[in-house]
Amino acid sequence: MQRRPLGRTGRTVSEIAFGTATLGDVYGPVDAAAGIRAVHAAIDAGIDWFDSAPLYGFGLAEERLGEALQGRRDRVTIATKCCRDTFERFDFSAARVTASLHESLRRLRTDHIDVYQIHDVEFGDRRQVLEEAIPAALRLKEQGLVRHVGITGLPVRYLRSLLEACDVDLVLSWAHYNLVEDELSTELAPLCAARGIGLLSASPLLQGLLTRKGPPAWHRSPPEVLAIGPRIAALCDAEGLDVAQVAIRFAIDNPQIASTVLGIGDEAQLASTLAATTLQLPPGLLDRIHALAAPVKNRMWFEGRPENNLPRTSAKP
Numbered sequence: 001m002q003r004r005p006l007g008r009t010g011r012t013v014s015e016i017a018f019g020t021a022t023l024g025d026v027y028g029p030v031d032a033a034a035g036i037r038a039v040h041a042a043i044d045a046g047i048d049w050f051d052s053a054p055l056y057g058f059g060l061a062e063e064r065l066g067e068a069l070q071g072r073r074d075r076v077t078i079a080t081k082c083c084r085d086t087f088e089r090f091d092f093s094a095a096r097v098t099a100s101l102h103e104s105l106r107r108l109r110t111d112h113i114d115v116y117q118i119h120d121v122e123f124g125d126r127r128q129v130l131e132e133a134i135p136a137a138l139r140l141k142e143q144g145l146v147r148h149v150g151i152t153g154l155p156v157r158y159l160r161s162l163l164e165a166c167d168v169d170l171v172l173s174w175a176h177y178n179l180v181e182d183e184l185s186t187e188l189a190p191l192c193a194a195r196g197i198g199l200l201s202a203s204p205l206l207q208g209l210l211t212r213k214g215p216p217a218w219h220r221s222p223p224e225v226l227a228i229g230p231r232i233a234a235l236c237d238a239e240g241l242d243v244a245q246v247a248i249r250f251a252i253d254n255p256q257i258a259s260t261v262l263g264i265g266d267e268a269q270l271a272s273t274l275a276a277t278t279l280q281l282p283p284g285l286l287d288r289i290h291a292l293a294a295p296v297k298n299r300m301w302f303e304g305r306p307e308n309n310l311p312r313t314s315a316k317p
Contacts, residue, residue: 001046001277004258008196009148009169011114013077013259015252016273017049018042019202022265023064024057032064034266039068041267043075045274051172051202051261052108053081053119054100062107073110080104081119081152083133092124094136101140116146117172121153121162122304134166150198154303156187157310163191170198172261177201177254179210179232179247180225180293181300189256202261204251211244212237220301228296232289239282248276250286 002015021027023035039050050069052061062080069076082100083092097118104113118124118133129151140146150170153159159171171192177184184201192199208215209229219226236243251260264270302309 001274002252003046004255005198006148006258007170007192007198009198011077011148013049014047015259016047016248016277017051017079017200017202017259017261018047019261019263020050020052020061020065021056022061022263022269023052024059024061026056026061027263027265030265035064036068038264038266038270039065040072041270042264043072045270048075049077049079049259049261051079053084054104054107055081055084055086055119058086059103059107062104066107066109070109077114078108078110079115079117079150080108080113081117082137083124084119090120090123092118092121092128092133094132097133097136098140101145105145112145112147114147115150115170116140116148117150117152117170119152120304121151122155122158122308124305126162126308129162130166134168138168148198150200154300155309156183157312158304158308160187160191161310163188163195163197168197170200170258172200172202174202174261175206175300177251177257177260178204178206179250179289180206180228180296181298183298183300185254185256193256198258199256200259200261201251201254201257204247204260204262205244206247210247212242220303222296222299222301225296225299228293231292235285235288235292239285241279241281241285242272245272245276245279246281246285246289248273249279249281252277 003012006013082097084090116137121129137149148169150168152172156173156176173184233243236246
């Protein structure tokens with residue numbers, strides 16, 4: 001397992017992060033004991049970044065992760081979030097940032113959080129995020145309850161605009177660096193490199209689109225993007241490869257990204273993920289995939305407040 005620096009924090013992290021939404025039964029019921037075994041096996045394999053949030057199972061993911069990390073806490077980086085407790089309820093107030101931290105500390109059975117992130121900032125009022133939520137998290141950092149502070153969200157241009165207006169340690173963008181989306185590398189990577197901000201990516205499988213099984217019925221990609229998934233999978237199948245492993249390999253090969261978050265629910269998923277880290281891609285395969293995906297490249301859906309979904313500028317491709 002390769003390790004990379006997390007911006008200017010002085011911390012190094014595994015190139016793959018264990019996403020714990022699966023432990024919260026977000027994608028269907030997961031056997032709790034199997035999930036805990038997967039956490040232990042991941043640590044033994046060198047994965048030391050565990051990404052969670054109160055939203056995942058409405059506390060269940062944090063509870064299961066906290067149980068799994070008993071006796072292993074000093075071997076890992078725990079990242080969790082605040083301000084989104086349910087799929088419909090958001091609260092970016094300073095009071096909620098502070099209260100949420102103490103709730104997470106109890107569920108995770110720890111006395112500090114390594115990485116505390118304002119969750120899905122595109123759903124909040126920009127002024128409140130900048131003037132309440134982020135400063136409250138930074139005060140918790142000053143108190144020693146939090147080691148590093150970050151923001152997360154979907155729209156990369158809005159994330160960039162927030163980074164330009166505040167001073168946080170890291171940013172996590174999801175679904176924007178994979179075989180059909182790469183705006184993370186143009187919209188966020190240059191600023192992060194210039195300012196020493198840790199850059200993380202999540203959902204390299206684009207919420208199941210880049211898998212043999214295909215995306216769930218609720219997937220929000222436009223029809224033309226949904227249609228490209230099976231065609232990319234077929235290209236990989238022709239080479240005897242699993243499209244999911246090809247997608248993971250592509251994602252972690254970007255040195256600008258400190259760590260890529262992947263949902264892992266059991267040891268079988270973990271084994272498949274780890275196999276991708278040593279996968280040798282046939283010459284020309286990525287070129288063929290990129291050519292196939294070019295007509296639908298970066299046709300992302302939008303979430304959050306309309307004013308927070310910023311259009312591309314004329315200078316951007």
